Amino acid sequence: MPVDAEKEINKMWRTLHSTQNEIGKTYYRWRQVAIEFAGEDTKPLDVALRAAEVFGKDIGKSFLPRMNWLKGEEGFLMILARSLAGLWNTEGGLASVEKGENPGELFIKCSRDPWPTWAKEYGAPMEEIALCRERMYQAILEDVSLFMNVSLKIELQKAISRGEGETIMKLSKTE
């Protein structure tokens, strides 16, 4: 039976999007459970930020085998920034990396982000998304910085929390 390419691609695409959607929703389901267990005295934002930190710490470890200095400092930072953008893309975002004006400065720009849609569905505040993204990336960089013996910083520059426009983060090396 000949292959109908459109049909096959459509099938894979639908599977991918369903998977991303289900993972995003599962995060918020777990968030609800964690907030419930944390009790009324704990702010939901603190729970979410702690989760972002734990995620980031673990993801950071998986970055280490790919990190190296063989392509120089600029190359290393580019690989790192692309890995951070790639992570966002895996979740269903559309992120890319642009060089900054100064050496050792890169911008990760995300022009499409599925997280606000899920957050809205589960009643999570929009500002939490950008703050969690920043905290997760910071946690990723902790082990990377230690491993490579370099001080790295990531800062949220701009967040469009409804998923429109661009969310921008700056990755830089500090002295």
Add this chain to the structure above:
Amino acid sequence: MAKTLFEWDYSDYPGAKTYPHLFKPIQIGNLIIPNRIKYAATEDNLNGHDGFVTDAGVEYMRQRAIGVVGGLCFMQGVYMDEKRQGQGYVGQAAAWDDKFIPGLKRIADAIHEQKAVAGYQLMDCGRVGAVETDYCHGPSAVPQRLRIFKPVQEMTKDDIKVMIQQHIDAARRGIEAGFDIVEISGIVGYLISNFVSSYTNRRTDEYGGDIRGRMQATVEIIQGVKEVCGPDIPVGIRLCSEELLDDVRGNTPEESMETYKIAEEAGADYISCTLGWQESIYPVISRDIPMGNWIHLAKRAKEHVNIPIQMAYRLFKPGLPNEKIGAGELDIWEMCRSMIADPHMPKKVAEGREAEIRHCVACNLCLARLFRDAPMTCYINPVCAHEWQEEFANPKPAEEEKEVMIVGAGPAGLECAYTAARRGHDVHVYDKRDVIGGTLNEAKSAPYGDDELWTCVEYQQAMCEQAGVTFHLGTEVTDDLIEDEMPDTVVLATGPVYAKIEAPGGDSEKIVNLLDVMSGKAEVGETIVIYGNRKPGIGCALHLAKQGKKVTIVGKEKSAGFDVNPSFKWRYMIYMRQNGITVYNDCDIEEVTDEGIIAKTYDGVRWPIKCDTLVISDRGPNESLKKAVQSEGIELFVIGDALIPRNLSSAVHDGYRVGIRL
């Protein structure tokens, strides 16, 4: 005054004439070593999980002591801390208390019984340690690159002082146990190397900073151990001559040579020249690295220090080390894996029995096992780690002589043949081919060192000749032949049956067999799909890609090369990428078309792949002749790929296990 422990005269040994430099004495410290051969300390996971020496460990060492014919024989490195942070292997021997001395003495005595020099190694595994605890220790808490290792706790100055004292105390225990020479392990990511490397030592106190600071702990260990050893017991150290960690800003080669000079200044009596870390991204000892690839590092080391230099690393045959020792570029030939594969290897060299050596094939299965908490084993040597089991290592002669028909002269059949013949059976090996070796005849053509696999067949051939095995090559065994011969036992070692494509188009002319491709009998196009993502398929894909073909692998296994041990598999993954080979795992062939094939994933996604040739490498068990043998009431064994298609190792191990049971 230099001391000789055991007198050895090699003048009657033919190998000493062929390789004269290997069999001349050398002085290390105040000890005369009769020859230039060393079994280097190698973990074997054969000791109790509490660190006590076992019978298995003692017998393992006894065989290696026989092998060094009077040379150096080192037991595995011992860990020295009760907290077990320095323990890197579940079966590593311990020396953190005097209670371990009697066990250690058993090993020293076993080595001495063979008139060999007993070596003892101190090994804190540092950032690759803590196999039984939650944290390992190191000079700085640099995160682990590989998840299998535990998080690192930074050592305080007090911790460092304690660690140095542990080395000294453990050295004393080794001496009390009767060892003649003490070695400090500072290699591949173990604690000493963690202190030495700029990658893992970020300290700013006296144990960090420049290379002298990073060597300070090592210097204190050498000096402390030297003091407890006294003038008669030499102290050596294993140090990286190149860390191969430039991707994470490890030491430069110049810094590494500086460590050699500092170790010599501190009193080291010799240096064992090593290279690479477990975290290095470069291969060092696998089969894809040519023999002798690293020997130039020994020469460089000798240019920097005046103490003897020892080295292993892809030196499996005696010619090169003999030459380099003669040229003054190396002092002692070290061996690890080559004496795992054949514990008596250097003895056979000395006795002029080189054809009887079972050569290591550099697959690194031994290492893969150790890292996964399994006892040592060898891909090619079924007796390895079973030396203490008399019925396995030295099987008794058969109670009743049988006429044994072995069908198939591949590695499984040959292993079974000589093992059974040695025990007194009348063994006849049949093969429809005119040559022995089975499918290894084709497999050896795969690139990246697979030609070394053939050494297995060469060894088996020599053993078969010695044991009086009768060969019937060019003879296909049929039901009638079995009926005519009516042997007492039939062993089917016929090799696998290659898969048939059951899907539409399965009779296409573009389908060829892997063996025909590897032997050059089949003509192939420029664009090729290989069906089967195990090792044979990978070997064939690389073989074709090297000829400039565009190759795609389609296979049912979840990951390509799942039958290759993890310590070697990563090499294949890299080579497949480098050679532009596309791999689709978890897939089957749904249809063979005029243009190529239609592949289908496990969950039903389909897509076309163009190809001129479809190579079948997927295999199944071989059921032929079974019924004929069983219907005659003849004892039957099925071994190797005929039983379940696996790899060379399984073939050899199957053959041996059946050979000792007949």
